[in-house]
Amino acid sequence: MVTIGWSDAAARAGVTIRELSEIDEFQQVNRLFDDIWHPEPRNVPVPLELMIGFAHAGGYVAGAYEGDTLVGASVGFLAADRTLHSHVTGTVAGRGIGYALKLHQRDWCRKRGLRRITWTFDPLVRRNARFNLVKLGARPEEYLEDFYGTMADAINEGDASDRLLAAWPVDQDRRAAADAPAVDEPPRALLACENGRPVFHLAGGEVVLVGTPPDVEELRRTDPGTAAEWRAAVRTALGGLMGAGGEVIGFTNQGEYEVWVH
Template sequence: MEHEEAAARAGVVVRELCEIGEFEQVYRLFDEIWRPGPTNVPATVELMVEFAHTGNYVAGAYAGDELVGASVGFRAAGRALHSHVTGAVVGRGIGYALKAHQKWWCLERGLERITWTFDPLVRRNAYFNLVKLGARPEEYLPDFYGVMADAINEGDESDRLMAVWHLDEDTGADHDPREATVRLWEGPNGEPVLEPDISPQPALEPGISPQSRTLLVGTPSDIERLRRDNAYAARAWRRAMREALGGAMAAGGLVVGFTTRGEYVVSIT
């Protein structure tokens, strides 16, 4: 099965968790990844206990006896699971193994999609979500969580994309259109370069369908490093992304892919 193969490739065993000691391991792992403040813990032990006891999703990836990844989610409206938080050791395929297990868990229970939020500025996450998994962002959420006091997000507004993974669809692979307008890209010193908004299309005769156009919205190569080294440029990226991608989606644009260069592909009619 796909989730077992993914776990084997990553050298882990992924399973649901149910014991206090296991939830404490997850708490410690998340603490090591995010180093959150006391008011910004990703998931408390008590919350995980309640989620697991009420039929929600709490799973861990183990390499031997060591917990190297975990995911916590809850059932949502419309036959969905909302993946609240997932964290794993980077670069070993553990995140994909967790998502494959999550997909199998949902299909076993008749659920049709998985949703989660992610920072639109983190290029590797966007590539993983859109290209490797085939999820699609369906909503841009400005400053969704408010102030986040942790080592990764501190000092930045918490804009997020709501990703939706329809489990019965195969929409992965990168997307590199031949003709597109580049709206946002990375300058030579890591700063965002934002082109002015495109003028709306002229009015058409009745019965004539408007032509779609494609925008490319770039991402910084490493926003986490930029937050440490150049906070001004990082904040400028947040504002530029909100205007370019958030504005396009608010106007009805659909994110249909992600390029190998790190750009969101947005189709606008």
């Protein structure tokens, strides 16, 4: 849960964060994103022209710098209902740069009277789910099947682009969704990770668990068949529960979504 300001988080990460407005800065963002995703030219995370347009039209384009070197960037556009949709964020991994950028983004939105920030993330990627749900306190609002269609890059290629739409309130530090209801029994797993594979179980009660693979990106490279099994299983379990009105209220240390079924 968020407890510090963006400037403190940036200092801890050893970076400075600022909005971007010049052509050479946008080109630096493109090069950084190329280094992270290694996309095919037709599948870049955000075209240079759109980045320029978003910034000129009042959207969010910001970068994190270590000295003169760009080590993180985030691009977002204004959406309906006083919302910023954070389309893409990429950083050098493992240093807290993404956390600092999200806090900067939230402060930017607060100053402009926006209510919330939304973004999409792959429900199979544990570290992203933990970051979004546990560290930031965002909550998934919708399960989106194959949202981006085929993605030709080194991270996503060969897998359907299912995503969760996360929402993060701008004006509060607490978690966005209701706390888990008091229950007499601990939550039971509807979908579990057993020996690295997805296994369904009968599960009742108000809160059920939906497991994820330990490292789906490695699975895509080494065992694409099992990665595809996980995609189908999580789509059935998590997508089915959310489609029926279930709310994701947390994410466990074991890599399971906690879903309130009501």
